[in-house]
Structure formats: C-alpha cells, structure tokens
Amino acid sequence: MFTRLASLAGVRPGHRVLDVGCGTGYLSRIIAPVAGAGGHVTGIDPSAAMIGHARDRAPANCSYQVGEGQALDFPDASFDVVVSSLAVHHIPADARPAAAREMFRVLRPGGRVLIAESRPPANPLLARLAGPLFGAAMRHDPRDLLAGLLPGAGFTVEDDGELPIMLYYVRGVRPA
Ligand SMILES: C[S@@+](CC[C@H](N)C(=O)[O-])C[C@H]1O[C@@H](n2cnc3c(N)ncnc32)[C@H](O)[C@@H]1O
Numbered sequence: 001m002f003t004r005l006a007s008l009a010g011v012r013p014g015h016r017v018l019d020v021g022c023g024t025g026y027l028s029r030i031i032a033p034v035a036g037a038g039g040h041v042t043g044i045d046p047s048a049a050m051i052g053h054a055r056d057r058a059p060a061n062c063s064y065q066v067g068e069g070q071a072l073d074f075p076d077a078s079f080d081v082v083v084s085s086l087a088v089h090h091i092p093a094d095a096r097p098a099a100a101r102e103m104f105r106v107l108r109p110g111g112r113v114l115i116a117e118s119r120p121p122a123n124p125l126l127a128r129l130a131g132p133l134f135g136a137a138m139r140h141d142p143r144d145l146l147a148g149l150l151p152g153a154g155f156t157v158e159d160d161g162e163l164p165i166m167l168y169y170v171r172g173v174r175p176a
Pocket residue numbers: 020021022023024025026027044045046047050067068069070084085086087088090091092
C-alpha cells in the first residue's frame with residue numbers, strides 16, 4: 001500500500017520530498033531509495049517521540065524535524081513533492097486549510113501533493129463495524145474531509161481513487 005502511494009506521488013531521482021505527519025517515517029523510508037542519493041526526503045511530525053524513532057532509522061538521504069503541517073518551517077518552493085499519509089485527519093479541522101496552503105507554498109510550481117486517508121470499507125455491514133473496530137478515522141468518508149481542501153489552497157486536482165486496504169488518496173499539482 002505504501003509502495004503504491006510512493007509511486008502515485010510521482011517521486012523521481014533527485015526530488016526533494018516532504019512527508020507531512022511522517023510518524024515513524026515508514027513512508028519516507030520507502031520513498032528515500034526512489035529519490036536516490038541526489039534527492040532528499042524530509043519528514044515533519046509534532047510528536048518528538050515519532051521523530052526520534054524516525055531519526056534512529058533514517059537512511060542517509062532522510063532527515064526529520066518536529067513541526068506541524070499548518071506551520072511548515074521551510075522556504076517557499078523548496079520541495080518537488082509533498083506526501084501525507086493518514087495524518088490530515090489529525091490536524092485540527094480549522095487548521096487544515098492552513099496546512100493545505102502551507103503544502104502549496106513549499107512546493108515549487110509544477111510540484112505535486114499526494115494525501116492519503118483511511119476510508120470505510122465499501123461493504124455496508126463492514127462499514128458499520130469499521131468505526132467501533134478501527135476508530136474515528138474509519139467512521140467518515142475521507143472524501144468529505146479532503147473535498148475542497150486542495151482546490152481551496154490553489155491546487156489543481158489531477159487524480160483521486162481508492163487503494164486496498166481501506167485507503168483513499170487525492171493528488172494535486174501546483175499550477176506552473
Ligand atoms: C496515524 S499517524 C500516521 C503516520 C504516518 N504518516 C504513517 O502513515 O504511518 C498520524 C500522525 O499525524 C501526526 N500529526 C498530528 N497532528 C499533526 C499536525 N498538526 N501536523 C502534522 N502531523 C500531525 C501525529 O503525530 C501522527 O504521527
């Protein structure tokens with residue numbers, strides 16, 4: 001699933017990639033070999049414990065810092081790709097538009113953003129069970145969470161879709 005996300009994000013050798021809400025750094029470690037020695041993956045997360053875990057396992061072309069998606073501590077246009085998996089629903093609802101604007105600001109024109117969130121199963125019975133079994137993130141359709149977020153920040157939505165298991169993604173581009 002995470003390998004597919006890395007591929008959908010369109011990371012190429014030499015790219016500078018930002019992982020917002022990187023947690024333990026799992027996705028960033030999958031992206032790191034694709035960006036290669038000439039590229040770099042930066043992960044940010046507000047949890048110092050998560051960042052410590054990610055740093056302990058960091059490949060040479062990955063670095064991590066404590067930070068929040070709604071206040072990114074990076075210059076304008078400093079990344080080619082921004083990814084965020086299972087993290088946007090953790091950002092307070094009133095701060096999500098600011099987080100999307102920050103993703104737009106730090107991406108170069110033509111750069112891409114890929115956001116992935118959990119989705120309830122398609123089967124109605126399983127969907128009813130998903131909330132109690134897997135928690136709040138599974139109770140709501142992520143389309144409601146993400147609809148309008150990227151266009152509202154200036155992105156053009158290029159693609160969206162479902163991935164097994166129980167994942168929804170949306171990809172946008174910062175117009176050149
Ligand atoms: C379910 S984890 C996902 C971690 C990782 N992206 C993954 O897919 O394994 C959600 C992460 O979002 C982070 N988070 C919470 N509030 C955030 C914020 N305001 N900005 C960025 N990340 C945040 C949490 O600390 C947590 O590490």
